[in-house]
Amino acid sequence: MKFGASYFGNRILRHVREDMKKMIDDGCNFVVHTMSEHDITYHSGTMIDIVKASREAGLEVFLDPWGVGRVFGGEAFSTFVKAYPDCRQRLNFPEGEIKIYKACLNTKTFRDHMVAWIELAAKTGAEGVFWDEPHLFFGEFAPLFGGKKMDIWGCTCGTCKDIFKEKYGYEMPLDFTDDVKSFRQMTIVSFLEFLSTKASRKGLKNSVCLFPTTDPRYGIFEWEKVAMIKNMYTFGSDPYWYAYKQDVVEFVKRVSEEVLMLCKKYNKEAQIWIQGYRVPAKREEEIKTAIDVAYNAGIRNIATWSFEGTDCMTYVRSERPEVVWQCVRTAYLKYKNR
Template sequence: MSLRAGCSYFGVRILRHVRRDLEDLAARGYTGVLHTFSENDLAYYRGTMAEIVAASHELGLEVQMCPWGLGRTFGGEAESRWVTFHPDACQVLDDGRRVATGCLNNPAYRAFCKEWADAALEAGTDFVFWDEPHWTVPEHVGAEVERWACRCDVCQEQFGAPMPEELTDEVLAFRERSTVDFLREMCAHVASRGGRNTICLLPLTEGAHGISDWDAVASLPGLSKLATDPYWKNFGEPAGPFVERFATLLAETASRNSVEAQLWLPSFGLTRDDIPELEAGVASALAAGVADVWTWGYQACGHMTSLATPDAPLVWEAVTAALTGRTSDTVRDIDLRSTRELVREINDSDKGVPAAVGLAADALALAIDAIVERLRDGGRLIYVGAGTSGRLAQLDALECGPTFSTDQVVAIVAPSDAAEDDALGGAADIDNKSVGSSDAVLAVSASGTTPYTV
């Protein structure tokens, strides 16, 4: 199966920096990019976003744009300006409180969403990506978790009967019909202007935010792609079965309705321990027949405090390898790459060093304290290494004399590169230095397996 891979990109609006990152995406084998297009972008960065889309196309990347946090009815951490200026078009909770979330049934809010879509199309996007359309999440607006919406005048009129104050099956069905009708109007609007639509549904088929009938969405006129994002950690589920369930539902629904299937997997918020789960998720998507798999987001969102982990560089390499088969270690066609690409490749690889050091911080601190104790008692710090690793250790040992006025730091280095495989030679050289219990021996080996050293 030929896999298409995409990635979300957000948080940078300086074009030269964006270009660098887009070049990196393309070099890593990604075929598409999703640019977030928030209300802030709509107000202040419309021209810039058009330049960013153009730069993406120049690199051969397919572009999607999503209404990031628009009206608080779509996915994303961006805030909404519109709800501040239009409180009368916002949702009303079951207890009568109006909250800062646009109402999907309100004509004014629908008009604003169309205005946003027009701006996205003017920027040149290939697809308008309607991301996780939903009714208000009570916790996100400071309300109690048991609250629900919407009981505004528009919704109550469209309900066609006195609306219950409880979230009954009839109310859930009304909310689902309203969501589908909202998406129908948005898809028709985009299609009428020559654009294409992707709808990304939450991985839910029941409950307050689930869509029970995915066919109702997949069959909407003007829809090109149906997507979902089974972010298993958000739901406390193991990746393999959870992704398999929704990848299968996605693939079968898309096939029945003759639209393309697109599946999203997270790289944000993951640690190195989650990498096997991530790889299992990709495998489940492929096994279900989904060939268009994307991840949120670029560099595992390592730049965003609330989404990053210390392992973001490692996760980014892992998800890239799973989706495109390429990593920063890839040397394919290295002789054909430009100097600029090679420098960036080395720099990107170096970004994994701080994360690795951070993970080993406790162990490093213990080792340093133990070495200091031995030096204070008159012992030595003895580096042992071979090849380049050994020579770098030797350089550090030689520098300690003139810099720190000490002869307590020495190095034992294999006499030749061929000698790095001589374990007995390493043991003999240790004996010749009369290494004892008062000394600290620090083995330096890039692989961790060099016979002379270890």
């Protein structure tokens, strides 16, 4: 049985050591450390020390490109999108060149940047990397002066347009058509194939987490395309029932079963993430239910976002972080030695 949690907000080694020891006591055997653009720029040596300390404590370590290029999950700024305006995702506005602060997954410059991230990840001695919620921009736009609501999406840059034309034999449309949906999915899948091949060559295990939906606006609508990626070791999703306003039992069960079915088919390890951030007061017990549901569905790799109920960050903190973590701990220890 594997249990873990993500960890961020601290770069002081003495405190990291203490917290990693606590994670072990609380039933964890792996940790996902975030490694943002800020970290690779200013904490490259510190990250090596943090990974070492975590492994010494007895945890398996995964690194997460937290908010890198603003195309993965994570509350972190990106300087890449500022430094390389040409590599941003261009939106499908007919009015002109409108680019969002998210990197285009098809541009060589961003991919090179990710290769540098992978090289540092390998250098830290971590066991693996965690590709969290890779996505493209999607939003809705309604003009004040009338007209119908528009789907706004990325990416329509020159590089993406060329790839689209090559694949489909005509110019990329501005509407959110079926071909556009497939193209965006293909873009994310090809990006993950690229990353996982590079990481695997460096001896890193690849782990991926998809949004708990097959709505094409989120990018991936056929999970199988990701589950079948050769170098992916772990495949999972994050049915965050408080965030998506879903029933904990129904949502966690449905997503766990879908993940497990694909993992069995493609021989991957199935992972389910438990919501341990923005947990409303007096609903903390649902965490234990979620872990029971995932376990009973057959999931044997469970992680929580994040350590100690995400007490360290205002934006995502739970109302009673200590109660949240107590629930996580109780559930983890219940199953730990089974």
